[in-house]
Amino acid sequence: MEVAMSECLIELCDAGVQVSGKELLGGVNLCVTQGEHLAVIGPNGAGKSTLVKLLLGMHKASAGTVQIGGRDVSSYPRRELARMIGYVPQLLAAEVPYTVREFVEMGRYAHGDRDAKAVDEAMELVEVGEFSERVVATLSGGERQRVCIAAALAQEAPLLLLDEPLAHLDPGQRIEVQRVLRGVREEVTLIAVTHDLGWMQRDFEHVLALQAGGVKFDGSVRDLMAGEVLGELFGSAVMDQLGRRLV
Numbered sequence: 001m002e003v004a005m006s007e008c009l010i011e012l013c014d015a016g017v018q019v020s021g022k023e024l025l026g027g028v029n030l031c032v033t034q035g036e037h038l039a040v041i042g043p044n045g046a047g048k049s050t051l052v053k054l055l056l057g058m059h060k061a062s063a064g065t066v067q068i069g070g071r072d073v074s075s076y077p078r079r080e081l082a083r084m085i086g087y088v089p090q091l092l093a094a095e096v097p098y099t100v101r102e103f104v105e106m107g108r109y110a111h112g113d114r115d116a117k118a119v120d121e122a123m124e125l126v127e128v129g130e131f132s133e134r135v136v137a138t139l140s141g142g143e144r145q146r147v148c149i150a151a152a153l154a155q156e157a158p159l160l161l162l163d164e165p166l167a168h169l170d171p172g173q174r175i176e177v178q179r180v181l182r183g184v185r186e187e188v189t190l191i192a193v194t195h196d197l198g199w200m201q202r203d204f205e206h207v208l209a210l211q212a213g214g215v216k217f218d219g220s221v222r223d224l225m226a227g228e229v230l231g232e233l234f235g236s237a238v239m240d241q242l243g244r245r246l247v
């Protein structure tokens with residue numbers, strides 16, 4: 001799917017989500033261009049995962065529009081959407097009964113092939129080759145997370161959507177996953193929900209901050225750091241800590 005640089009690959013106009021009469025997200029406007037790296041931040045319960053589900057078509061917009069590649073998300077057949085979006089959940093369920101290689105091969109499902117080259121490259125990049133024949137259920141949380149990222153990379157989707165991909169990783173693995181994500185192809189658009197503000201600062205150019213189901217900030221990391229939004233979202237101590245680390 002080719003999208004000109006100036007256009008939005010993802011565009012939300014006044015989008016909202018209601019579940020059982022409760023508004024989880026409302027009035028969200030957003031434009032993410034191809035190749036952009038967007039961090040979605042906000043306090044617990046702000047609506048970040050709800051936004052991810054909206055982009056994945058798991059939630060229907062109850063208001064406004066959600067477009068990917070100029071088309072409404074709800075108009076995509078499931079397989080076509082799967083070809084476009086590589087999704088990495090917070091933590092892959094422990095009971096997956098497949099081997100690592102089989103699971104990464106499933107990343108090719110939407111393409112209808114098992115392209116060994118794409119699978120091997122993804123496994124190599126995330127360094128899961130050493131346990132390729134192990135059953136996923138026997139892996140640690142961090143190892144499973146890397147396998148999930150490998151499957152999303154094998155998918156060769158133009159959009160990677162990650163919901164707190166570092167949440168269950170030890171400090172060394174976090175650095176490793178950050179390195180891998182930094183190395184994804186230039187044209188890949190990356191959207192990551194994260195509570196790791198250091199990572200946001202280092203590796204993202206665009207930030208969407210949500211609060212209580214609405215947009216609190218949409219702009220560059222530089223502008224976010226220059227303003228008061230982080231303090232308002234998380235408390236001034238967070239700002240102080242980040243400030244100290246930045247200097």
Ligand SMILES: Nc1ncnc2c1ncn2[C@@H]1O[C@H](COP(=O)(O)OP(=O)(O)OP(=O)(O)O)[C@@H](O)[C@H]1O
Nearest residue numbers: 019020022024042043044045046047048049050051
């Ligand atoms: N299916 C649902 N029915 C009712 N309320 C829901 C549903 N899903 C989420 N919520 C509520 O919507 C709000 C936003 O949830 P969401 O999971 O999007 O938050 P989040 O920003 O991802 O939070 P966290 O940082 O804790 O993961 C929360 O108050 C949550 O309890």
